[in-house]
């Protein structure tokens with residue numbers, strides 16, 4: 608099967624824990640990925656909310672340098688992609704096609720987006736993490752305001768440069784600013800608020816999980832603007848204790864499909880960035896999920912759209928423009 612995964616935190620884990628990308632105990636390793644026929648992976652470099660400005664930029668560069676070294680060491684298995692033709696070539700040659708993203712936009716308050724994109728090949732920017740940064744306010748910031756001027760300026764440049772804006776983690780007002788900016792917008796790793804409200808028991812964590820998820824209006828906007836919604840495998844964003852495996856993934860997918868999201872539904876695993884049910888805890892388990900969804904009645908064309916071709920088409924448009 609083919610997988611195009613819109614979000615993982617593996618690059619930061621490899622850097623911080625000093626472990627190799629080729630073989631490790633993380634959710635993602637090149638060895639575990641061998642099971643896939645074609646594999647495109649967005650590697651996000653997560654910037655903690657506490658890191659601002661120069662500190663954020665310096666951390667981003669260090670993690671990315673380490674990640675590039677890991678890629679160079681394994682050039683027979685993985686290729687860092689800039690253009691769509693790079694993705695095509697990588698998957699045809701049986702290599703993982705790697706794209707670079709930044710999660711938390713603080714580095715862009717220090718260095719201009721044109722410089723970072725050209726120098727470091729960033730294709731996607733998750734504007735905030737859960738808290739506040741120079742660009743705006745995350746879903747747990749406690750602030751309801753929209754994006755800051757710096758965030759709005761960044762979106763205009765991203766629009767000019769075909770860099771994708773990722774609204775996962777943003778608060779609601781920031782979401783509306785992003786989708787009305789003209790930039791290409793996705794939610795790389797976000798699930799459905801409505802499904803969580805129905806299936807999760809009351810707990811403090813439930814309210815964060817709901818704020819971190821998309822409501823139906825947001826899902827419909829992403830469908831209308833031709834974005835993507837990557838289903839997140841994080842336990843607390845899928846369902847309740849124990850009910851956070853394959854069946855829960857199916858529930859969130861079915862909800863987005865019910866709203867008409869066949870062409871935007873995708874995968875944003877959040878591998879190596881969160882706690883995941885053992886059924887789903889690794890890239891080598893993806894085929895089991897695919898089989899489970901097939902048994903639920905999803906046909907092979909729909910499954911390939913969700914797992915690969917919706918994201919492939921989206922990035923083909925972006926990276927060829």
Ligand SMILES: [Zn+2]
Nearest residue numbers: 710776796880
């Ligand atoms: Zn995240």
